[in-house]
Amino acid sequence: MAFLTYCQCYTAVHQHNTEPLNGWRKGIAATTNQEPNIRLAMFLKDYIVDIFRATKSLLTGMKRTGYYFVHPKEIITEQYPDNRDTLVMADRFRGEVIMPHDENREHACTGCTACELACPNATIKIVTKFDITPEGKKKKALDTFVYHLELCTMCGLCVEACPTDAIKMGQKFEHSVYDRSMLTKKLNLPGSKIREGIE
Amino acid sequence: MFSLQGITNSIQTWLVRNFTGTWVLVIECAIVMLLAITLFAVLGLVLVWMERKVAAHMQIRLGPNRVGPMGIFQTSADTLKLILKEGLTPDGADKLLFNLAPFVVMIVAMLLLAPIAFARGFQVWDINIGVLYITAISSLSVIGILMAGWASNNKYSLLGAMRSGAQIVSYELSAGLSILTIVVLTGSLQIGDIINAQQNGWWLFKGHIPVVIAFVIFMIAATAETNRAPFDLAEAESELTAGFHTEYSGMKFALFFLAEYINIFIVCAIGATLFLGGWMPLHIGSWEGFNHVMDYIPSSVWFFVKTFLLIFLMMWFRWTFPRLRVDQLLSLEWKYLLPISLFNLLLATVVAIFEWHF
Ligand code: SF4
Numbered sequence: 001m002a003f004l005t006y007c008q009c010y011t012a013v014h015q016h017n018t019e020p021l022n023g024w025r026k027g028i029a030a031t032t033n034q035e036p037n038i039r040l041a042m043f044l045k046d047y048i049v050d051i052f053r054a055t056k057s058l059l060t061g062m063k064r065t066g067y068y069f070v071h072p073k074e075i076i077t078e079q080y081p082d083n084r085d086t087l088v089m090a091d092r093f094r095g096e097v098i099m100p101h102d103e104n105r106e107h108a109c110t111g112c113t114a115c116e117l118a119c120p121n122a123t124i125k126i127v128t129k130f131d132i133t134p135e136g137k138k139k140k141a142l143d144t145f146v147y148h149l150e151l152c153t154m155c156g157l158c159v160e161a162c163p164t165d166a167i168k169m170g171q172k173f174e175h176s177v178y179d180r181s182m183l184t185k186k187l188n189l190p191g192s193k194i195r196e197g198i199e
Numbered sequence: 200m201f202s203l204q205g206i207t208n209s210i211q212t213w214l215v216r217n218f219t220g221t222w223v224l225v226i227e228c229a230i231v232m233l234l235a236i237t238l239f240a241v242l243g244l245v246l247v248w249m250e251r252k253v254a255a256h257m258q259i260r261l262g263p264n265r266v267g268p269m270g271i272f273q274t275s276a277d278t279l280k281l282i283l284k285e286g287l288t289p290d291g292a293d294k295l296l297f298n299l300a301p302f303v304v305m306i307v308a309m310l311l312l313a314p315i316a317f318a319r320g321f322q323v324w325d326i327n328i329g330v331l332y333i334t335a336i337s338s339l340s341v342i343g344i345l346m347a348g349w350a351s352n353n354k355y356s357l358l359g360a361m362r363s364g365a366q367i368v369s370y371e372l373s374a375g376l377s378i379l380t381i382v383v384l385t386g387s388l389q390i391g392d393i394i395n396a397q398q399n400g401w402w403l404f405k406g407h408i409p410v411v412i413a414f415v416i417f418m419i420a421a422t423a424e425t426n427r428a429p430f431d432l433a434e435a436e437s438e439l440t441a442g443f444h445t446e447y448s449g450m451k452f453a454l455f456f457l458a459e460y461i462n463i464f465i466v467c468a469i470g471a472t473l474f475l476g477g478w479m480p481l482h483i484g485s486w487e488g489f490n491h492v493m494d495y496i497p498s499s500v501w502f503f504v505k506t507f508l509l510i511f512l513m514m515w516f517r518w519t520f521p522r523l524r525v526d527q528l529l530s531l532e533w534k535y536l537l538p539i540s541l542f543n544l545l546l547a548t549v550v551a552i553f554e555w556h557f
């Protein structure tokens with residue numbers, strides 16, 4: 001919201017910055033074939049209107065910043081790490097890719113590799129296996145979901161590509177570790193399996 | 200009641216009693232120098248901190264808040280860092296000019312301190328051409344900037360310096376003309392006289408429309424002359440890295456940085472002196488009681504409050520407006536400010552001749 005307002009102020013000011021110039025040219029060009037005193041009057045009118053509009057738009061901008069200055073409640077700074085315990089991340093914050101499991105250690109991933117294909121950075125590696133269904137047929141299933149956090153740019157394309165909503169973006173952001181190998185993660189829990197009824 | 204004049208007078212009498220004439224002068228000079236340097240150091244620290252806080256709050260941030268309560272020691276820590284850093288001189292630079300430039304800028308700022316009245320009777324040098332002196336000296340600072348830009352042997356620095364030259368030369372005119380408005384009304388170039396003329400009300404209130412217009416123009420021109428946003432083309436981080444001080448580091452950079460803030464203080468002090476009555480307390484016509492209460496506030500407090508109000512105004516400009524282009528900058532001056540201030544000077548003269556001001 002604040003940003004938007006600033007943009008508006010900016011545009012307003014920006015227009016002011018270019019307009020006086022055009023005003024001069026317009027004032028002269030549009031009136032060249034009129035009586036000299038009319039031309040002068042038009043020019044003066046444009047000139048004063050320019051100044052008036054410029055002042056107005058500048059004051060609009062100053063009103064906005066002045067408002068923020070006297071309203072410290074608007075401040076959006078998070079005093080991390082002081083407020084680590086109470087920190088609430090924004091809903092759409094993208095911290096890492098996670099695969100939610102339900103209470104029976106079941107996930108929704110079919111091992112279709114759509115996310116692997118969607119990822120621009122080769123962050124995901126899906127290892128598949130073949131389950132035998134009760135009817136005795138072979139069926140492709142997820143063996144290991146390998147996720148390289150160090151390659152991920154948190155773009156969220158994999159989440160959008162997943163047909164079964166098996167993965168989503170988590171909100172954890174404190175990812176530093178001492179060993180790079182710890183950044184390679186297996187997202188499906190050991191012993192987990194696909195939830196019933198997901199194709 | 201606290202008064203700086205009393206302190207200076209007692210020092211003066213003590214010195215006269217204990218030393219001969221020449222020594223009194225020498226010692227007083229030393230005291231003045233010491234005070235000026237202290238003032239500069241303190242102002243640098245305070246203004247940089249204030250700028251960062253104001254900027255932060257206008258952008259809905261907190262600003263420095265780690266070093267000391269509300270981050271007040273942040274600037275001291277930064278200064279310490281800059282002192283410890285190496286002051287590099289680039290190989291291709293003109294060594295002499297390169298090393299001289301920050302000091303030129305600094306000395307110009309110091310010279311400007313001379314005619315400023317900080318409180319009743321607390322002024323280094325009340326020359327009878329004070330206003331002329333100020334306008335003359337303040338246009339010298341561009342020499343330091345040009346030196347820095349040229350000597351750096353760097354195209355960014357040179358471009359920044361040339362822009363700064365064009366800018367200061369143009370805006371000097373409308374700044375001078377708006378100052379002249381006050382000179383016309385007062386009939387004197389002496390800072391002391393100008394302040395005394397505002398005994399019964401500041402020029403901003405007494406002088407009607409011409410002074411208000413002059414004040415607005417002065418503030419715009421002052422912002423431009425100190426190379427601050429929206430007129431910071433000489434530095435223009437996004438275009439020229441840091442403009443004329445791109446190649447400077449360590450303490451030499453700090454001097455430029457300091458000079459910028461000192462210059463802000465000085466132009467605002469001049470603005471406060473000319474338009475807001477300097478150290479003169481706020482007096483309203485015939486409200487005896489009110490005027491009496493106002494007199495109890497020390498004159499130095501009045502001066503600093505007014506100056507800092509103007510400084511705040513300039514910071515407000517800086518953190519609201521986007522930077523102008525070079526052609527916009529020049530057309531603003533030559534097509535708008537200059538004609539308006541010329542016309543305004545005429546208006547002020549009429550007001551002064553017919554004594555329409557209070
Ligand atoms: S968020 Fe982007 S980079 Fe990260 S795994 Fe998904 S698609 Fe790849």
Ligand code: SF4
Binds near residue numbers: 110164165
């Ligand atoms: S996470 Fe989704 S897209 Fe990726 S393999 Fe599993 S089901 Fe397919």
